[in-house]
Amino acid sequence: MKYQHVVNNISKLMEFWGLNINDLSKESGVSLTGLKKMMETGLFKIESLERIGNVFYVPVFILIADEIVLEKKATGEGFSITITYHFEETTKFQVLNDGKKLTTQFLIKGNYFGVDEAKFKELEAKVQTLELAIERKDETIAHLNEKANLYKEQSDTLKNLFQSWFDKMPRNPE
Numbered sequence: 001m002k003y004q005h006v007v008n009n010i011s012k013l014m015e016f017w018g019l020n021i022n023d024l025s026k027e028s029g030v031s032l033t034g035l036k037k038m039m040e041t042g043l044f045k046i047e048s049l050e051r052i053g054n055v056f057y058v059p060v061f062i063l064i065a066d067e068i069v070l071e072k073k074a075t076g077e078g079f080s081i082t083i084t085y086h087f088e089e090t091t092k093f094q095v096l097n098d099g100k101k102l103t104t105q106f107l108i109k110g111n112y113f114g115v116d117e118a119k120f121k122e123l124e125a126k127v128q129t130l131e132l133a134i135e136r137k138d139e140t141i142a143h144l145n146e147k148a149n150l151y152k153e154q155s156d157t158l159k160n161l162f163q164s165w166f167d168k169m170p171r172n173p174e
Contacts, residue, residue, distance in 0.1 A: 004042050006049070009068050011039075013056045016070045027055040058083065 014024055021039065025032040028051040038044050049060045062068060062083055071082045 003064065005066055006044060006064055007039055007042050009063050009065060010052060012068060012070060013058070013063075016072070017056060019055075024052065024055060028052050 010024075014020065019027070021035060022032060024030075025035045028035070028048075030038075030048050030051055034048070038048060046060065049063050053060050053063055056062075068083050073082070
């Protein structure tokens with residue numbers, strides 16, 4: 001994908017977390033040369049965006065948002081980072097650290113949806129299971145369509161045979 005706003009969002013996150021491009025390359029596993037080229041051209045592979053997002057503890061949709069605004073607040077032993085992003089409407093994504101674990105929250109239309117890291121991994125596994133089930137369903141549908149076409153061909157063949165047989169039968173005029 002080629003979008004300057006993705007470069008801007010990554011740059012904002014790098015500045016916010018105090019990372020330079022060398023640090024981001026090391027943390028993400030994306031080569032320094034490749035990362036520099038991506039930042040210069042605005043051309044990204046989704047796999048690279050996923051790796052970069054993992055460094056910042058954000059999903060890819062934060063990186064590709066039209067615009068993000070970052071805010072960090074101290075909360076007792078930890079901190080809260082609010083990332084306000086905009087697609088068609090403004091929404092918030094929070095990374096919370098209470099000193100013990102990271103939790104993410106989404107504020108969508110006034111409702112918070114909180115997910116801690118363990119729950120996130122559980123939900124991610126469920127999504128993968130559902131994706132696999134959908135893939136299997138699609139394969140099953142394709143297989144059933146093939147069988148249906150085969151049965152239709154066989155039915156048409158039988159129909160033609162019976163019609164041919166019926167047409168050859170002698171008729172009794174009354």
